[in-house]
Amino acid sequence: MQCEIITIGDEILIGQVVDTNSAWMAKELNLAGISVKQITSVSDDKQHIMNALNEARTRVDLILITGGLGPTKDDITKATLCEYFNTTLVRNWDVFREIKKVFDSRDLPYTDINQKQADVPVNCKVIMNTKGTAPGMWFEEFGKVFISMPGVPHEMMAMMSNFVIPKLKEHFETPYILHQTILVQGIGESFLSERIASWEDALPKGFKLAYLPAIGTLRLRLSATGEDKTKQEKQMKDLIDKLTPIISQYIYSYEDETMEQIVGRLLKEKGMKLSTAESCTGGYIAHRITSVPGSSAYFEGSLITYSYEIKENILGVKKETLEQYGAVSEQVVLAMAEAAREQFKTDYSIAASGIAGPSGGTNEKPVGTVWIAISTPHKTFAKRYQFGNDRERNIIRTSITALNLLRVELLKD
Amino acid sequence: MQCEIITIGDEILIGQVVDTNSAWMAKELNLAGISVKQITSVSDDKQHIMNALNEARTRVDLILITGGLGPTKDDITKATLCEYFNTTLVRNWDVFREIKKVFDSRDLPYTDINQKQADVPVNCKVIMNTKGTAPGMWFEEFGKVFISMPGVPHEMMAMMSNFVIPKLKEHFETPYILHQTILVQGIGESFLSERIASWEDALPKGFKLAYLPAIGTLRLRLSATGEDKTKQEKQMKDLIDKLTPIISQYIYSYEDETMEQIVGRLLKEKGMKLSTAESCTGGYIAHRITSVPGSSAYFEGSLITYSYEIKENILGVKKETLEQYGAVSEQVVLAMAEAAREQFKTDYSIAASGIAGPSGGTNEKPVGTVWIAISTPHKTFAKRYQFGNDRERNIIRTSITALNLLRVELLKD
Numbered sequence: 001m002q003c004e005i006i007t008i009g010d011e012i013l014i015g016q017v018v019d020t021n022s023a024w025m026a027k028e029l030n031l032a033g034i035s036v037k038q039i040t041s042v043s044d045d046k047q048h049i050m051n052a053l054n055e056a057r058t059r060v061d062l063i064l065i066t067g068g069l070g071p072t073k074d075d076i077t078k079a080t081l082c083e084y085f086n087t088t089l090v091r092n093w094d095v096f097r098e099i100k101k102v103f104d105s106r107d108l109p110y111t112d113i114n115q116k117q118a119d120v121p122v123n124c125k126v127i128m129n130t131k132g133t134a135p136g137m138w139f140e141e142f143g144k145v146f147i148s149m150p151g152v153p154h155e156m157m158a159m160m161s162n163f164v165i166p167k168l169k170e171h172f173e174t175p176y177i178l179h180q181t182i183l184v185q186g187i188g189e190s191f192l193s194e195r196i197a198s199w200e201d202a203l204p205k206g207f208k209l210a211y212l213p214a215i216g217t218l219r220l221r222l223s224a225t226g227e228d229k230t231k232q233e234k235q236m237k238d239l240i241d242k243l244t245p246i247i248s249q250y251i252y253s254y255e256d257e258t259m260e261q262i263v264g265r266l267l268k269e270k271g272m273k274l275s276t277a278e279s280c281t282g283g284y285i286a287h288r289i290t291s292v293p294g295s296s297a298y299f300e301g302s303l304i305t306y307s308y309e310i311k312e313n314i315l316g317v318k319k320e321t322l323e324q325y326g327a328v329s330e331q332v333v334l335a336m337a338e339a340a341r342e343q344f345k346t347d348y349s350i351a352a353s354g355i356a357g358p359s360g361g362t363n364e365k366p367v368g369t370v371w372i373a374i375s376t377p378h379k380t381f382a383k384r385y386q387f388g389n390d391r392e393r394n395i396i397r398t399s400i401t402a403l404n405l406l407r408v409e410l411l412k413d
Numbered sequence: 414m415q416c417e418i419i420t421i422g423d424e425i426l427i428g429q430v431v432d433t434n435s436a437w438m439a440k441e442l443n444l445a446g447i448s449v450k451q452i453t454s455v456s457d458d459k460q461h462i463m464n465a466l467n468e469a470r471t472r473v474d475l476i477l478i479t480g481g482l483g484p485t486k487d488d489i490t491k492a493t494l495c496e497y498f499n500t501t502l503v504r505n506w507d508v509f510r511e512i513k514k515v516f517d518s519r520d521l522p523y524t525d526i527n528q529k530q531a532d533v534p535v536n537c538k539v540i541m542n543t544k545g546t547a548p549g550m551w552f553e554e555f556g557k558v559f560i561s562m563p564g565v566p567h568e569m570m571a572m573m574s575n576f577v578i579p580k581l582k583e584h585f586e587t588p589y590i591l592h593q594t595i596l597v598q599g600i601g602e603s604f605l606s607e608r609i610a611s612w613e614d615a616l617p618k619g620f621k622l623a624y625l626p627a628i629g630t631l632r633l634r635l636s637a638t639g640e641d642k643t644k645q646e647k648q649m650k651d652l653i654d655k656l657t658p659i660i661s662q663y664i665y666s667y668e669d670e671t672m673e674q675i676v677g678r679l680l681k682e683k684g685m686k687l688s689t690a691e692s693c694t695g696g697y698i699a700h701r702i703t704s705v706p707g708s709s710a711y712f713e714g715s716l717i718t719y720s721y722e723i724k725e726n727i728l729g730v731k732k733e734t735l736e737q738y739g740a741v742s743e744q745v746v747l748a749m750a751e752a753a754r755e756q757f758k759t760d761y762s763i764a765a766s767g768i769a770g771p772s773g774g775t776n777e778k779p780v781g782t783v784w785i786a787i788s789t790p791h792k793t794f795a796k797r798y799q800f801g802n803d804r805e806r807n808i809i810r811t812s813i814t815a816l817n818l819l820r821v822e823l824l825k826d
Binding site: 017019029043055111154278300302303310358395 | 438448451622624625626632636706712716719756771804
């Protein structure tokens with residue numbers, strides 16, 4: 001089963017935005033047993049869109065289209081599809097009411113332009129947009145399926161997950177695919193790959209390993225396709241059992257969950273509270289923790305101390321410690337973690353201090369030097385890391401590393 | 414002058430990597446007056462690559478290809494091009510010597526596989542790779558130009574900047590393209606579009622407006638192509654002068670810069686300092702501020718107060734205020750902003766308190782209710798906002814809105 005993705009929008013062709021939608025869709029489609037034959041990006045131009053549709057339908061049975069559904073003049077996908085399928089627009093009152101609700105709830109006038117978003121081609125099934133106003137559309141024409149979705153990533157993602165993928169699985173006979181995720185932290189892709197080389201070389205037929213690196217973490221995905229489900233589930237389990245001891249110290253999950261979700265779950269289970277004291281991460285650790293719904297149950301707060309004065313006066317790190325060792329030091333980060341735990345009256349705390357870059361490094365403490373401390377009911381300890389030169393990457397790597405250190409302690413306690 | 418980009422590689426089609434090369438190339442090509450008609454991603458499959466080449470050459474005069482030039486089995490671009498142009502491979506000794514140098518300098522054996530990287534089709538001009546081992550290739554066939562480059566981003570970028578773009582400018586007569594960015598905040602796409610409808614309808618020939626929405630902000634891009642550069646630059650200026658008064662209260666920049674960069678620049682110019690007190694944003698405002706290199710020059714720190722106790726005990730909001738009005742209230746957010754300014758001894762402060770969701774709302778204060786306060790040397794004020802149901806979006810919208818409120822005050826002061 002093969003499909004093609006067509007992304008529509010001048011902004012992609014002039015390089016103003018990177019097309020991240022296609023990669024996300026391709027991943028989800030592959031998980032569902034549908035492979036992507038081609039990804040085509042075209043401009044907001046009627047003839048060009050029609051040509052792309054014509055070419056795609058000679059190659060595949062399923063065409064997924066994103067973009068060009070906004071309310072403004074440069075968005076012409078809907079009109080183009082109407083012409084392509086030789087049909088007309090009709091108002092869909094379900095969509096109309098849903099959009100009106102959004103506008104009413106925000107006390108905004110429901111303008112003509114917005115009302116037009118409720119008009120859809122007669123021959124489509126509407127896909128409701130739970131995250132925005134432009135509806136998605138499902139067409140079955142020329143013996144093929146065409147699906148049109150908004151280009152706004154979170155709107156498209158919600159449609160794909162809640163409606164499109166389940167419906168595609170019903171509509172097409174998709175092969176059986178088994179996936180197992182292994183999330184690792186603290187080891188680079190090439191080192192990991194060397195470490196598990198003989199295990200990987202011995203993978204049985206039908207099994208495939210993918211490396212999906214993110215900043216600071218790496219997701220391994222082991223996939224299996226085939227006929228005998230029971231046999232493959234057994235094989236999968238055996239393979240994971242063999243892999244685990246080789247890299248056990250780096251594995252933090254076998255589920256698709258984030259580090260902050262895991263830490264949150266462990267804190268909740270224990271009824272324990274957390275705080276942070278952040279310097280180089282500038283609030284990013286707290287942001288990740290609080291990005292989890294319900295985090296107020298275990299997160300008390302954070303002090304972001306970007307200057308010596310604040311570290312001393314508000315957090316309570318001793319002036320002598322700061323002057324003797326400097327802000328980026330084991331002594332200071334230990335003091336920060338302990339002060340946070342005391343001030344916020346929490347069971348656990350995280351502290352980080354480092355040189356995020358791109359400048360500010362010295363010979364002794366080059367850019368990318370980071371100290372992380374964890375304080376628990378039993379002990380406080382710190383570790384030094386040497387990351388790279390990129391500010392954003394250093395902030396993310398520090399945060400994920402700190403959360404993982406805390407996770408390990410939570411499991412021990 | 415139009416071109417097409419073809420990116421080759423299975424990793425793109427299974428969603429393992431996001432194709433960032435195309436966006437970068439498209440931006441560079443546009444700056445050089447070459448517009449990108451289409452971007453096509455295909456798999457490492459001979460027939461599929463040939464079909465893509467055939468289709469592309471019916472549309473455009475220039476085809477840029479990336480990927481599939483590595484030394485491993487799945488890299489088949491070079492062999493495919495050879496077959497496509499009905500030619501054979503020949504060893505290029507300049508390339509051979511360059512690759513050998515790289516291996517010698519790293520004390521690595523120069524294997525057979527690597528030596529083959531020096532073989533190129535007879536009919537190509539070689540583009541030397543200053544960053545890696547796979548050479549680029551320039552073909553002139555069927556009255557078209559075909560350029561093949563490695564998929565490794567920094568290798569491709571070096572080839573494009575140092576060789577391909579300059580040579581394309583010589584080879585083709587390229588028109589110039591003019592772009593002007595207008596960044597707006599605080600108004601939705603459809604409202605803005607209605608507001609500027611008559612201005613947009615009156616755009617002269619050759620001018621085009623694009624709406625590029627992000628969460629909480631909107632980028633407008635006005636583009637012009639044509640022959641008479643001086644005339645169009647004048648027209649562009651006049652158009653912007655006409656647009657500005659229609660939406661002046663929403664415009665925050667005419668450059669490609671972030672809100673936090675602007676706020677940072679203004680604070681630096683004034684020699685003033687900033688702090689934040691955050692509840693619902695959980696450190697995300699501070700994170701945005703500190704994502705700017707050099708922000709330690711004007712950012713002192715932040716208190717993230719996720720509980721009543723912390724708001725009272727560390728930040729110093731009065732217990733009575735919290736109990737009487739609740740944490741999400743004008744009174745509390747004003748007190749938070751003033752306390753932050755005092756405690757961190759800064760000239761300005763931002764405070765935010767709200768219900769980020771997805772749960773925790775009441776009839777009076779539904780999910781998405783957010784209070785933002787700004788404290789300046791002259792006054793402290795607060796505004797109430799009603800955002801949506803999505804936690805992540807609410808956090809981002811609150812942060813960008815708060816930074817924009819501060820920006821306006823900084824411009825006044």
